[in-house]
Amino acid sequence: MGDFDYDHLGVCYWNGTMKPLVVGIIGTGPGLRxxxxxxxxxxxREFLPDIxxxxxxDIPKETDTSRFTDINVPVYDSFERMLDRHPDINLIVEMTGRPGMLARLRQRTHEDISILDHREVVFFCGLHDxxxxxxxxMDSLAQQRSLLQSILDGIREDIFLLDKQGMVVDINRIVWERAGVPRKELLGRPCWHAARLRDGSQFCSQxxxxxxxxxxxxxxxKEETLVTRVNSEGLLQxxxxxxxxILGxxxxxxxxxxxxxDITKRTLxxxxxxxRDRLAIVGEMSTYLAHEIRNPLFAIxxxxxxxVRSPSLTESDREKAKILVEETRRLDVMLTSMLNFVRASELKIHEMDILAVSRSAAELMTIGYGSQGYSIEVRGSGPLPAVLGDEDTLKQCIANVIKNSIEAMPGGGVVHLDIELAGDSVALHVRDSGTGMxxxxxxxxxxxFHSTKEGGYGLGLAMIKKKIEELGGRVEIASRLGEGTTVTLFLPAALDVGSPL
Incomplete structure (x- = not known):
């Protein structure tokens, strides 16, 4: 008992050491098929030697023997003749069940030939079934597994099956394709090795x-949360x-x-x-402010x-009056900015050369900032179509974006204006190397009403966005802290619809 090898208990796989089995069948029975x-x-074949x-x-006369003819197996009227013609037979399967047949076989064959009688064949039938x-x-399980994998691979969200230590047990196709490595290389690794943003950059480092x-x-x-990420291009996601x-x-x-x-599009x-809802409220408030506050403000x-001009005031009182004047002026500037923001612009939409307008805005800003260590470079990529818009409005928007870029680089620097065709729009990228966000x-x-500028009211980018959208375009911003900011104005390209027939 002590020498028994329990490591191989129940292991019955064919290991290739047995010679091929040459079989002779005697008679027919329920186990023949x-x-x-x-x-x-x-x-x-995985479990048995070559057979x-x-x-x-000894096939009954009424039995159809065509099945053996089809597989080129000869049929004999007696097992004696079969053994004489096929001395290489080393396994006999006796299926007649006739009395004395097994004894006759043992007398006729030598000890190298194994014999199975009809009772033992029953076990083969059971194992076969x-x-x-x-x-x-197994086929059904494989189909279900394949179907489930196809469903998971078809889902556009990133799916991770993790163990309780956060290691990857399985992932769907979009995860490993975005990671750029085969699926098997991510299995068993911490989940942050597999997680990626839509552009392939790392989702997290731990x-x-x-x-x-x-x-x-x-x-x-079930738990959930909302997180934000900045991708490799500096776009907020x-x-x-x-x-x-998952329960056992x-x-x-x-x-x-x-x-x-990824809910970026929906969130934006x-x-x-x-x-827009807030601006609608601001519009109503602005109208109220214009009628109810501005007149008293002018009086104040x-x-x-x-x-301030009165000679009877002491110097201390005069300083207080000056503060009152400055604060009144500040409130008036704020009120004017709000009114300008909510008021619909009067635009004259026509075709224009975006490259020429950008260069004109750059020249204008260079006059004021060129001597302070700033330069503005304008470059167009490939042939550019005309854009639709109001030239004065567009020029003002470009100038304001350039001004924001200059203010983000207090030590001087270069503002790049790159223009390219992007689908059915023309994209104007204004890029700086400033402080970023x-x-x-x-x-x-x-x-x-948010601004990073001291004393500002934040209507700069919001106003630019409003005006560009009124022109039928849109505005995107990409930034990384300490690496600069890129503001992109997407403007509708003028379409050549051809002349009427």
Missing amino acids: ALLDIIYDEAF HLAAVS MALVKKHY LDPVCPFHKTLASGQ YYRLYAYP ARGEMTHVMVMHR QEKHQNQ GGFANAL DKNGLERAFNP
């Missing part, structure tokens, strides 16, 4: 503490992360499925809608100016 399947079906059916004998059932379930993976581990429930517990057969949590959903649309400003700055860049 199963026996032929075992001999000829390739599914059994060759040499001949068949179990093999067929196993094959059916298991992010805000990832709902941690909450699901603790709660055993919004992602909704979901985590789902006993109801215990064995894995966590994490899904990344919602933000734009919210901004007038009295304050009169007090972080994620919070990017989120609030187009807020009409």
Whole structure:
């Protein structure tokens, strides 16, 4: 007992050491079909040595022997003649069940020939049927697995199956394709090695503490959170992360499925809608301010100016009156900015040369800033179509964007204006190498009342965006803290619709 090798208990795979089996079948029976399947079906080759059916004998006269003819197996009227003609037979399967047949076989054959009688064949039938059932379930499982994998691979969200340590157990196709490595190279590695943004840049450098993976581990429930990322081009991205517990057969949590959903487009649309709603309120407030506040404000400003000029005031009181004048003027500037922002622009839309307008705006800004260490370079890529817009409005917008870029580079620098065709729009990229913005700055860049400038009201980029959208275009901003900012104006290209027939 002590010498028994339990490591190989139950291991019955064919190891290639047995000589091929040359089989002779005597008679027919209910197990014949199963026996032929075992001999000829390739599914059994993994478990058995090579088997060759040499001949068949003692077939009842009424039995159709065409099945043997079709496979080139000779049929004999007696097993004696079969053994005489095929001395290489080393396995006899006796299926007649006749009394004394087994004894006659043992007298006729030598000890190198193995014999199976009809009772032992029953076990082969059972094993054969179990093999067929196993094959059916394996095929069904493979189909279900293939179907599930196809469904997962067809989902555009990133899906990660993680163990409880955050290691990758499985991923769908879009994850490993975006990572640029074969799927098998990511299995067993920490999930942040596989997670990517839409442009292929790294999603995170470690298991992010805000990832709902941690909450699901603790709660055993579905969890979710919203995160923001800045991609390799400096564009702000919004992602909704979901985590789902995967339970084992006993109801215990064995894995966590994490899904990344890019909701950038939807979030920006919602933000734009919210901004439009806020602007509608601002418009109503501005009308109220114009009628109810401006007249009293002018009166206050007038009295304050009169007090400043009054000879009867002490110097201390005069300084206070000057503060009152300055604050009144500041309120008037704010009110004017708000009115200008919400008031619809009167635009004269026509075709124009965007390259010429950009160069004109650059020359204008160079006059004021060229001597202070700033230069502006304008470059067009390839043939550019005319754009539709109002030349004065567009020139003002470009000049304001250039001014923002210059103010972001207090030590001087170069502002690049690159123009290219982008689909059915012409894209004007205004790029600087200034201080840049972080994620919070990017989120609030187009807020009409947010500004990074001291004393400003934040209507710069918001106003530019409003005017460009009135021209039928759009504005995007990309930035990285300490690496500069790129503001892109997308303007509708003038279409050549041809002359009427």
